[in-house]
Amino acid sequence: MAHDSIASRLSALRHQLPQGLELVAVSKFHPVERLMEAYQAGQRAFGESRAQELAAKAQQMPDDVRWHFIGHLQKNKVRQVVPHAAMIHSVDSVELLRLIGKESMRINRVSSVLLQVHVAQEQSKSGFLPEELASLAASGEFSGVTGVRVCGLMAMATFTDDMAVVDDEFARVEELFRHLKHGPMAGNDHFTQLSIGMSDDWRIAARHGATIVRIGTAIFGQREY
Ligand SMILES: *Cc1c(COP(=O)(O)O)cnc(C)c1O
Numbered sequence: 001m002a003h004d005s006i007a008s009r010l011s012a013l014r015h016q017l018p019q020g021l022e023l024v025a026v027s028k029f030h031p032v033e034r035l036m037e038a039y040q041a042g043q044r045a046f047g048e049s050r051a052q053e054l055a056a057k058a059q060q061m062p063d064d065v066r067w068h069f070i071g072h073l074q075k076n077k078v079r080q081v082v083p084h085a086a087m088i089h090s091v092d093s094v095e096l097l098r099l100i101g102k103e104s105m106r107i108n109r110v111s112s113v114l115l116q117v118h119v120a121q122e123q124s125k126s127g128f129l130p131e132e133l134a135s136l137a138a139s140g141e142f143s144g145v146t147g148v149r150v151c152g153l154m155a156m157a158t159f160t161d162d163m164a165v166v167d168d169e170f171a172r173v174e175e176l177f178r179h180l181k182h183g184p185m186a187g188n189d190h191f192t193q194l195s196i197g198m199s200d201d202w203r204i205a206a207r208h209g210a211t212i213v214r215i216g217t218a219i220f221g222q223r224e225y
Contacts, residue, residue, distance in 0.1 A: 027047065027048060049071025055084060072126050079103055118130075195210070
């Protein structure tokens, strides 16, 4: 049915998103033909969560696609991701940041990255704890790394129907973002992006200062695992 097409879902979403909010279409587990439908409807930013899948899709999709890597990044996959990613959202350790920087320098690039914050209740989700991130930033751990541009923060809320929990978690991320931006990261003009919000909670994220939302299901439908 026409109203179920990727193009029409995208267009409906774009009409609802506040101005200036960047939409990353999360295409993980969907075949390239589905991504091309979104591409033909004008979408250029896509999000993938696995190194191999990103590398394979980057080969098949047009060159002007901007790939966002949003999944947990293992150290041995850095080399596979860096050449393709316009932005890596999921930096969860200083060691990983350094490794991304080193690999980027090796291929003459500077990689844009976000620091992932852990605010959700699930232990399975990764990221820096907010206090940990604040103290690492205060001691300059992120500013001295070459080959990377630290562009802001990324977070996922707890997987729950209780929107008060989500609201509270996004509020904590927003507060941390402001604190860093006007405090320890004030010298970094690139530190401007807040990547929060998915299909079910992007409206809440938008109220908490999101600049990037990562939306999959609401565009492509359910993923098949
Ligand atoms: C899968 C995923 C999304 C998209 O989730 P939807 O609920 O399908 O919109 C967003 N961010 C991350 C980090 C993801 O892994």
